[in-house]
Amino acid sequence: MDLSFLTVQVLSALRQAAFLFLISSGLTLIFGVLNILNFAHGALYMLGAYFMYWVTLQIVGPAGFLLALVAAPLGVAVIAAVIELGLLRRIYIQEEIYQLLLTYALVLIIDDLAKIVFGPEFKSISKPEILSGSVTLFDGTVPVYTLLVVVLAPAVAALLWYLLYRTKTGKVVRATSSDREMADALGINMSALFTLVFAFGAVLAGLGGALAGPARTVFPGVGTEVIIESFVVVVIGGLGNLWGALIGSILIGSLETIGIIVFPEFEMSLIYLLMVAVLVVRPWGLFGRPLKVKALSEKNLAMEAQEISPVHFAVHPAVRWAPLLLLLLVPLFAGRFYQYLLTQIFVASLMAIAFNLLLGMTGLLSFGQAAFFGVGAYTAGLLLTKTGLGTLSALALSPVVAAAAAGVIGFFCVRLSGVHFAMLTLAFGQLIFTVVYKWYGFTGGDNGIQGIPVNPIPLGGLGDIDIGSTQSMYYFVLAVVALSVELLRRIRSSPFGATLKSIRENGQRAAYLGLNVKLYQWTAFVVAGAFTGLAGGLYALMEKSISPEIIHWTKSAEPVLMSIIGGIYTFVGPAVGAVVYITLNSYLVAWTEKWALVLGLVLLTLVLLLPGGVVGFVNEKARQTLGKLRCIRKWSFSKSATS
Amino acid sequence: MVILEVRDVVKSFGGLRALQEVTLTVKKGEIRAVIGPNGAGKSTLFNVMTGLLSPDSGSVRFDGEQITGMPPHRIIRKGIGRSFQITNIFPRMSVFENVQVALFSHHGKSRNPLSMARKFKEIGEETLGILDRVGLGEKYDASASVLSHGDQKRLEIAISLASRPKLLMLDEPTAGMSRFESRETVALLQKISREQGLTLVFTEHDMDIVFGISEKITVLQQGAVIADGTPAEIKANPEVRKAYLGEEIAE
Ligand SMILES: Nc1ncnc2c1ncn2[C@@H]1O[C@H](COP(=O)(O)OP(=O)(O)OP(=O)(O)O)[C@@H](O)[C@H]1O
Ligand SMILES: [Mg+2]
Numbered sequence: 001m002d003l004s005f006l007t008v009q010v011l012s013a014l015r016q017a018a019f020l021f022l023i024s025s026g027l028t029l030i031f032g033v034l035n036i037l038n039f040a041h042g043a044l045y046m047l048g049a050y051f052m053y054w055v056t057l058q059i060v061g062p063a064g065f066l067l068a069l070v071a072a073p074l075g076v077a078v079i080a081a082v083i084e085l086g087l088l089r090r091i092y093i094q095e096e097i098y099q100l101l102l103t104y105a106l107v108l109i110i111d112d113l114a115k116i117v118f119g120p121e122f123k124s125i126s127k128p129e130i131l132s133g134s135v136t137l138f139d140g141t142v143p144v145y146t147l148l149v150v151v152l153a154p155a156v157a158a159l160l161w162y163l164l165y166r167t168k169t170g171k172v173v174r175a176t177s178s179d180r181e182m183a184d185a186l187g188i189n190m191s192a193l194f195t196l197v198f199a200f201g202a203v204l205a206g207l208g209g210a211l212a213g214p215a216r217t218v219f220p221g222v223g224t225e226v227i228i229e230s231f232v233v234v235v236i237g238g239l240g241n242l243w244g245a246l247i248g249s250i251l252i253g254s255l256e257t258i259g260i261i262v263f264p265e266f267e268m269s270l271i272y273l274l275m276v277a278v279l280v281v282r283p284w285g286l287f288g289r290p291l292k293v294k295a296l297s298e299k300n301l302a303m304e305a306q307e308i309s310p311v312h313f314a315v316h317p318a319v320r321w322a323p324l325l326l327l328l329l330v331p332l333f334a335g336r337f338y339q340y341l342l343t344q345i346f347v348a349s350l351m352a353i354a355f356n357l358l359l360g361m362t363g364l365l366s367f368g369q370a371a372f373f374g375v376g377a378y379t380a381g382l383l384l385t386k387t388g389l390g391t392l393s394a395l396a397l398s399p400v401v402a403a404a405a406a407g408v409i410g411f412f413c414v415r416l417s418g419v420h421f422a423m424l425t426l427a428f429g430q431l432i433f434t435v436v437y438k439w440y441g442f443t444g445g446d447n448g449i450q451g452i453p454v455n456p457i458p459l460g461g462l463g464d465i466d467i468g469s470t471q472s473m474y475y476f477v478l479a480v481v482a483l484s485v486e487l488l489r490r491i492r493s494s495p496f497g498a499t500l501k502s503i504r505e506n507g508q509r510a511a512y513l514g515l516n517v518k519l520y521q522w523t524a525f526v527v528a529g530a531f532t533g534l535a536g537g538l539y540a541l542m543e544k545s546i547s548p549e550i551i552h553w554t555k556s557a558e559p560v561l562m563s564i565i566g567g568i569y570t571f572v573g574p575a576v577g578a579v580v581y582i583t584l585n586s587y588l589v590a591w592t593e594k595w596a597l598v599l600g601l602v603l604l605t606l607v608l609l610l611p612g613g614v615v616g617f618v619n620e621k622a623r624q625t626l627g628k629l630r631c632i633r634k635w636s637f638s639k640s641a642t643s
Numbered sequence: 644m645v646i647l648e649v650r651d652v653v654k655s656f657g658g659l660r661a662l663q664e665v666t667l668t669v670k671k672g673e674i675r676a677v678i679g680p681n682g683a684g685k686s687t688l689f690n691v692m693t694g695l696l697s698p699d700s701g702s703v704r705f706d707g708e709q710i711t712g713m714p715p716h717r718i719i720r721k722g723i724g725r726s727f728q729i730t731n732i733f734p735r736m737s738v739f740e741n742v743q744v745a746l747f748s749h750h751g752k753s754r755n756p757l758s759m760a761r762k763f764k765e766i767g768e769e770t771l772g773i774l775d776r777v778g779l780g781e782k783y784d785a786s787a788s789v790l791s792h793g794d795q796k797r798l799e800i801a802i803s804l805a806s807r808p809k810l811l812m813l814d815e816p817t818a819g820m821s822r823f824e825s826r827e828t829v830a831l832l833q834k835i836s837r838e839q840g841l842t843l844v845f846t847e848h849d850m851d852i853v854f855g856i857s858e859k860i861t862v863l864q865q866g867a868v869i870a871d872g873t874p875a876e877i878k879a880n881p882e883v884r885k886a887y888l889g890e891e892i893a894e
Pocket of ligand 2: 685686687
């Protein structure tokens with residue numbers, strides 16, 4: 001290895017680290033003070049890049065470039081301040097998941113707005129002449145712009161250090177970030193501080209975008225890539241820790257550069273592998289500390305009324321059987337399009353209800369469910385294409401393999417809680433995604449698997465059932481999903497379900513009932529993984545082709561969104577969410593390209609107005625009415641017998 | 644017969660010595676108060692005894708068995724129940740479910756994934772029985788989060804009772820209750836202890852209650868035991884008077 005090569009590589013690693021640091025320092029700062037993991041940070045980065053693009057178009061030349069470098073981050077800050085004041089502020093008292101969801105909705109909205117304003121195509125930002133050349137350094141050719149970035153980022157880091165450690169406001173920020181209650185007690189003006197920190201974090205993201213724009217390209221959705229990388233950085237470094245973000249950026253920047261040279265196929269896998277390794281050894285990241293568990297009194301308990309407790313109210317069986325009956329009749333009057341749409345909804349419902357066993361019942365936000373969906377789908381897909389296994393056997397193995405994967409992954413994940421749990425599941429999910437995406441020899445890589453043969457299912461001496469047609473597939477999927485959903489419903493109303501709920505409500509108290517909380521969480525994780533895997537297997541059968549996209553993290557977000565749309569504290573909520581989501585998707589995509597914008601607005605409205613979801617809202621209304629009438633109160637055992 | 648034996652337990656938080664060689668022996672059926680000023684280490688002692696914290700050194704034996712360093716869920720299974728100083732219940736579950744889920748655990752049903760919870764009639768009856776006993780029978784279907792503070796404390800006692808512990812540890816069971824409520828609660832505890840031979844260890848700041856019901860009292864100060872004896876002995880102990888109780892029991 002010669003010096004010139006080394007110089008070029010080191011500088012390229014540093015440049016990458018510099019970009020990462022600019023983005024993740026803001027992310028970690030916001031998390032430290034506001035306790036919100038800001039999904040929209042990547043979108044803010046994107047806005048920074050677009051503003052840069054716009055300003056440099058208006059004023060060409062070095063002066064314009066310089067001006068843009070200042071104006072773009074400030075523009076982003078203004079937008080961020082508006083977001084904080086208008087939206088975020090309203091949901092600080094709510095559970096973490098709603099804050100996450102709100103920022104996720106913002107991603108969808110900002111991405112589509114960017115598409116409308118700037119167009120869908122890739123944009124490149126021109127650099128002024130003095131910045132576009134290259135210089136020779138230790139015999140290596142290095143772009144001037146790289147040098148600029150590599151010098152500018154440490155300058156920003158130094159400035160940050162000065163602001164945080166040498167100014168009064170900075171000290172307040174650090175105090176708040178390490179002990180919110182203390183800061184509260186000291187009478188610090190929290191609301192002003194929150195706005196300030198959020199806007200300041202946005203400046204850093206905007207600067208990151210403005211600087212990276214000319215080096216990379218800008219396009220709507222660029223933020224989704226950036227945000228996951230920054231999550232990796234801040235989680236490795238320790239959430240809320242600035243030095244962690246710095247070290248994390250350098251680590252990831254270097255690993256990416258080394259990975260491209262040494263291990264070009266699996267460069268991205270390396271990063272997630274590192275994240276997994278760090279979180280397994282140091283659950284709170286390299287520099288992080290355990291997050292303070294919020295006292296129960298701090299949590300929003302407003303939704304306590306939304307769950308109609310199965311102990312006190314029993315839904316009449318007809319309510320459950322009527323929809324099934326109706327669904328059995330659908331193919332008589334609905335065409336293939338609707339049958340196919342409904343089949344999609346069934347699969348999505350199964351995935352969402354299984355996922356909600358974790359979120360709504362056990363209180364665990366998994367952000368890697370797509371991995372189990374994918375494992376299930378690939379199990380069925382690979383078995384059917386590469387072995388002579390029958391359709392049913394292949395499908396039956398989907399949940400088994402997915403459960404095994406969930407068993408291993410869950411073993412590491414349940415040791416963490418809250419946002420760390422979410423991040424570790426995300427890392428595992430992305431690890432699996434990157435491997436499947438590149439492993440051409442086994443999974444078909446990004447080509448996926450096409451033409452999965454779905455043979456008729458033999459029925460002993462009774463002949464075969466062919467599930468090749470849309471209609472027979474409809475009935476087949478309906479049968480499998482209905483059975484699974486019934487099983488999941490039973491689990492929910494069982495003592496095991498009640499136990500999971502108690503763990504969600506108060507893990508410590510649950511341990512003091514003599515329960516091994518981690519073991520129960522692990523079991524829930526495996527059960528959810530198994531049913532998700534089954535959904536994946538069904539997907540492979542109905543689509544007859546699969547691709548790695550079904551494992552991508554954006555796919556993991558889907559069951560989260562569906563559950564929240566429908567209501568996480570209800571059983572059917574996630575299925576209702578699936579109906580809304582899939583229907584919106586298939587109609588809006590046909591009708592407009594801006595389906596993400598609509599979805600984002602729907603989510604935003606829900607979070608702000610109907611935080612219990614659609615079904616949660618209906619349940620609450622029902623409970624209010626029925627509570628007044630007291631007509632369906634149904635005791636299984638008489639009260640008088642005991643007194 | 645000795646049921647709980649704490650020997651030379653030391654626990655430090657950084658430089659702070661929260662417990663300094665604490666030794667405590669509780670006999671079966673005894674009602675024991677652990678008192679001391681704020682920050683004396685009472686809750687820390689409870690946390691060490693029930694496995695939430697492991698001691699730096701020293702040992703805890705329950706019913707003749709070493710339980711030092713065991714996780715809470717295993718200690719609870721041995722027959723210890725506990726309530727917390729800051730109310731610790733399942734807020735978004737009904738009063739009924741709060742106790743029912745504890746009974747599922749006690750009867751080894753928590754792992755049953757396919758039977759309906761409400762089909763367990765005996766557990767349902769037992770739940771109502773316990774609720775009636777602590778005076779929450781009428782409120783069985785309320786959400787635990789909307790109960791008054793006093794009711795929540797009582798619910799927590801009900802949850803702890805569900806596992807039929809041999810030893811019940813209550814960290815300030817009457818904190819925040821009205822005078823009437825605390826008197827009722829104390830009477831309840833006394834009754835349960837007498838009827839079931841339950842051993843009771845509790846902390847309390849209200850000296851009327853402490854001297855009213857305890858048979859033995861341990862006084863902690865800055866993490867060390869400064870006195871241990873019957874209420875009469877404690878009242879007479881000059882060190883306790885000087886260090887902690889002062890005029891309050893001078894009468
Ligand atoms: N987890 C902890 N980390 C650090 N210090 C702690 C911790 N728990 C307790 N302490 C400290 O140990 C000391 C004893 O606290 P403890 O809560 O046991 O007192 P207490 O006797 O229960 O007081 P109170 O009557 O106010 O409940 C206090 O100084 C407290 O600040
Ligand atoms: Mg205490």
